[in-house]
Amino acid sequence: MAAPPKGLQRRLLTPSRRGSEESALVRWCLVGIALVFSAVFLLLPLANVFVQALGRGWSVYWEALTEPDSVDAIKLTLQVAAMAVPLNLGFGLAAAWAIAKFDFRGKAILITLIDLPFSVSPVVAGLMFVILFGLRGYFGPWLDEHQFQVIFALPGMVLATVFVTFPFVARELIPVMQASGIEQEHAALTLGASGWQTFWHVTLPSVKWGLLYGVILCNARAMGEFGAVSVVSGHIAGLTETMPLRVEKLYQEYNSAAAFAVASLLALLALMTLLLRNGLEWRSQREQARGLATDGAHPAANSVSVEPLG
């Protein structure tokens, strides 16, 4: 049996320099598994979406996207997100503020409730709203009398989306707010600032990156939500069909080129979300790094000189 080349042999067999380090063999195996897995299960399907979408040429792709029902689906998706995201932004800010800055009875329950949408199947969430607001539901008859339709209409879809994307902003903000503590707010109060001024000038700027991050994730999920929206929408083409619903319908109709065309838009949204997210992380890290660099560059800044007064 031929021995492996000398360099490789050394790398494979020498014990690691630090006690805590795994041997090279184990490391390469782990890295290899992770790379192969993500290529097969993540990268390949994503690439396939674009291949399928553009497989019959740009003109087919463009036609599929500009078909009236598809255009309506895109418009409706944007509409739903434009309503659900601000609602959850407001709610998330309020909940995170309450949880991070105050002590009150039922705080633990509120924290658990915020996570509920993560653990409830979206389909169940959709059904909940049908039971509440559907024609045979608890409030349905009353709403019908007042000619206000929730289920199979825009309000129901917004409600379902709000429910599903409920935790994103709050979850992002709670740790950031807890870390920054309450002292800066107190300092603002002692300087005469009102509650609103304190929130606007002190609290909000100190959580801006976390907030933006939460909004981006919330938006991505709002546009991509399928299960809950599917139950409450009724799938009325041109009226209550969002992009994910449209993808499903086109696919069921064996119009896979059009299905993939719409799907490619959602995939693009996902990619953009990732890019934005990394951009945000990079920015907030750079802000910190810049601070440290400046500290090092001015050693004088670290020594206190106490000047005589007057």
Add this chain to the structure above:
Amino acid sequence: MSITLRQVSKRFGATAAVNGVSFAVQEGELVGLLGPSGGGKTTVLRMIAGLEMPTEGDIWIRGQRVNDLSVQQRNIGFVFQNYALFKHMPVAENIAFGLKIKKWARAARAARVAELVSLFGLTGLEGRYPHQLSGGQRQRVAIARALAPQPSVLLLDEPFGAVDAKIRQELREWLVRLHHELNVTTVFVTHDQEEALEVSNRIVILSRGYLEQIGSPREVYEQPANEFVARFIGVMNVLETEVRDGWARVGGLDFPAAGQPDGQRLRIGFRPYAVQVSPDLSQYHYRAVLRHTFFLGILLRLELELPSGLVIRGRMTKEEYAQLGLEEGREVSFQIRQYRVLAAESAVLPPELPAAYPAPPTIAEHI
């Protein structure tokens, strides 16, 4: 009268943090709130600021009862223990914050910030963010920010707690100079008795929510109101003695206790500087072995072990130590110049007693 507290109490649920505390701070005074942690001093400071509301009692600032005034209306400057600078604002904006809120005109604002920046030695740092400053600089920014809107009182919570020991000393001296310069009524909280003694005009001593004593540093040091103060301010040797034949005795030490019944227990306290040591074994009444010498800078702390095994602490200057030719392990004679009979923790203390034997002068007298 700048600040007055009358029978102020604060309870958090079932626990009483502050119990019926009354004291007054004169206009322009620099007062230290001193006590062990959990003594209620920070709560008192926060009640003056309006960050906590008293459960009972009244607080006046400059003749106005402020119980019902919010923090914003009290016109106080507050410096937090960790400074609580606005992290996303540079130094100049931090200082200007209160002025903006109070709607100062742009030009007046800029002038005030420039004035404080130069007064606090922050020139050149106006554009820096808090995380780019040293601990001492952050503290000065915090004080400048608190003083910018010209508050009627300045309140500081453990102002030197978050900086390292070397800078501490400079900051203390600086705070005294600053106070001298601006003459703003200032109340600060500290758990460090040395800091309180050095910086304050008067000291308010709090423990377990009760006011133990209020007085000048000299008063609380020389005439402690009770055993707690005597033990908390400065270092003290405390001995549990038992009376036999008219003397309170422990481990070979005797203190006169005429008229006390046998078996009576007495607690005796004396300051380390009251212990006089001589290498001449015949000079003083008691014998001991000098076990350890601790170097404290200009002063040395001595640990004397009596034949009975009892250990007491003494204190002298380096010069005196050298003059006497002392060294660790050497047998010495000593006496205790002054002592006190201590009673229960909060009972009123009788005055200090001179020793029963003649005391030769010592150069360590005023240390």
